[in-house]
Amino acid sequence: MAAPVEIYEGAVDKGLEGVVACTTGISSIVDATLCFRGYTIEDLAAKSTFEEVTYLLWNDRLPTADELKAFRKELGANQTLAPELVKQLQTLPTKGVHPMAWLRTAVSMLALWDADSQKLDPASQKQIGTRLTAKMGSLVALFDRIRNGKPLIAANPEKSLAWNFLHMVFGKEPDAEIVRMFDVCLILHADHELNCSAFSARVTASSLSDIYSAITSAVGTLKGPLHGGANEQVMLMLKRIGNMEQTVTFIKDALANKEKVMGFGHRVYKNGDPRAKILRKMSEDITKKIGEPHWYQMSAMIDDTVQKEKGLLPNVDFYSATVYYSMGIPIDLYTPIFAVSRISGWMAHIYEQATNNRIYRPRGKWVGKEGLKHP
Numbered sequence: 001m002a003a004p005v006e007i008y009e010g011a012v013d014k015g016l017e018g019v020v021a022c023t024t025g026i027s028s029i030v031d032a033t034l035c036f037r038g039y040t041i042e043d044l045a046a047k048s049t050f051e052e053v054t055y056l057l058w059n060d061r062l063p064t065a066d067e068l069k070a071f072r073k074e075l076g077a078n079q080t081l082a083p084e085l086v087k088q089l090q091t092l093p094t095k096g097v098h099p100m101a102w103l104r105t106a107v108s109m110l111a112l113w114d115a116d117s118q119k120l121d122p123a124s125q126k127q128i129g130t131r132l133t134a135k136m137g138s139l140v141a142l143f144d145r146i147r148n149g150k151p152l153i154a155a156n157p158e159k160s161l162a163w164n165f166l167h168m169v170f171g172k173e174p175d176a177e178i179v180r181m182f183d184v185c186l187i188l189h190a191d192h193e194l195n196c197s198a199f200s201a202r203v204t205a206s207s208l209s210d211i212y213s214a215i216t217s218a219v220g221t222l223k224g225p226l227h228g229g230a231n232e233q234v235m236l237m238l239k240r241i242g243n244m245e246q247t248v249t250f251i252k253d254a255l256a257n258k259e260k261v262m263g264f265g266h267r268v269y270k271n272g273d274p275r276a277k278i279l280r281k282m283s284e285d286i287t288k289k290i291g292e293p294h295w296y297q298m299s300a301m302i303d304d305t306v307q308k309e310k311g312l313l314p315n316v317d318f319y320s321a322t323v324y325y326s327m328g329i330p331i332d333l334y335t336p337i338f339a340v341s342r343i344s345g346w347m348a349h350i351y352e353q354a355t356n357n358r359i360y361r362p363r364g365k366w367v368g369k370e371g372l373k374h375p
């Protein structure tokens with residue numbers, strides 16, 4: 001019986017923990033500091049907009065005022081979905097369907113209405129990226145309107161992506177303060193180094209497949225509760241707990257039963273996620289603004305308990321749940337909102353992969369049977 005070749009004998013880094021898979025200049029995480037293209041997330045959350053951050057991620061520099069104006073105009077104009085595509089999307093089932101499953105299908109279908117979808121040259125890639133980034137919010141809002149039997153609302157090309165998303169979901173002019181908070185949420189979720197879905201997009205792109213395929217892979221990857229799906233689970237948990245009196249006992253019991261508390265822990269951050277700090281403040285402010293401060297207070301109690309019991313800190317998904325809830329956004333749209341933002345990072349990773357491509361093809365350590373003979 002032949003012995004396995006030497007390469008199979010190497011150590012396995014389960015989940016690729018600590019493995020450096022590529023070079024990147026998009027976002028960096030050093031201890032508890034997250035930067036996009038050299039700017040801290042705190043700086044961008046305080047002074048930038050989602051459109052400007054998207055330009056930054058794609059171009060490695062902030063735009064001039066004219067460049068930003070032109071980029072916003074291009075994004076604004078690209079939010080509209082082709083009527084024929086909308087007609088087809090209206091035939092898809094929505095009852096009992098998770099919005100992320102619908103979104104994954106919709107992104108894949110979008111390719112069929114884009115004559116450039118198979119093009120891989122840099123200029124076409126940027127155009128496709130702009131189209132996809134502009135349309136992601138329109139798709140998520142469309143899903144919500146279709147499932148609720150509501151008339152569709154056209155995007156306003158003069159307004160930001162954040163304004164349009166809230167307008168299309170709620171069907172009325174959104175509050176300016178809420179629009180700004182939502183825009184900051186989009187900034188905070190825009191990219192995060194080699195996260196699971198960005199890696200998935202890069203892996204698909206590395207085979208020289210098209211952008212729509214790479215983004216479809218990424219949407220499917222983001223859907224999981226260990227990645228983007230955690231924000232929705234956080235709100236469901238808070239609703240299940242129901243009140244402050246039950247909060248600490250519920251969490252202690254969950255931990256004693258070895259259950260994971262969604263919205264806590266991180267593969268990379270061991271001293272706290274800087275995005276969670278910004279969202280914690282936002283959660284406190286917005287729950288007060290809507291007269292339901294208990295959602296923040298319960299979250300803060302959970303935060304204290306998980307830190308004391310497990311030494312784990314909240315990640316981006318923990319406080320974003322109560323922020324979106326206070327905005328009135330349906331709970332199952334929280335993960336699709338993550339995609340509305342993270343598309344900007346996915347595109348940056350696809351562009352970066354294309355400039356220095358080599359197909360991803362790791363090895364697996366053989367632990368199966370050997371030398372069997374068919375009788």
Ligand code: COA
Nearest residue numbers: 225226227230259260261262263264265266267315316317
């Ligand atoms: N609640 C309770 N325990 C947790 C936990 C959580 N949220 N996150 C990690 N742990 C525990 C694990 O059970 C494990 O304990 P053990 O060594 O006693 O078995 C230890 O901490 C290490 O966790 P592990 O799952 O191996 O870490 P990872 O690096 O593979 O995974 C996450 C990182 C983010 C997937 C993980 O922390 C998690 O599942 N968090 C909840 C989901 C979530 O919020 N995801 C969003 C990420 S932005």
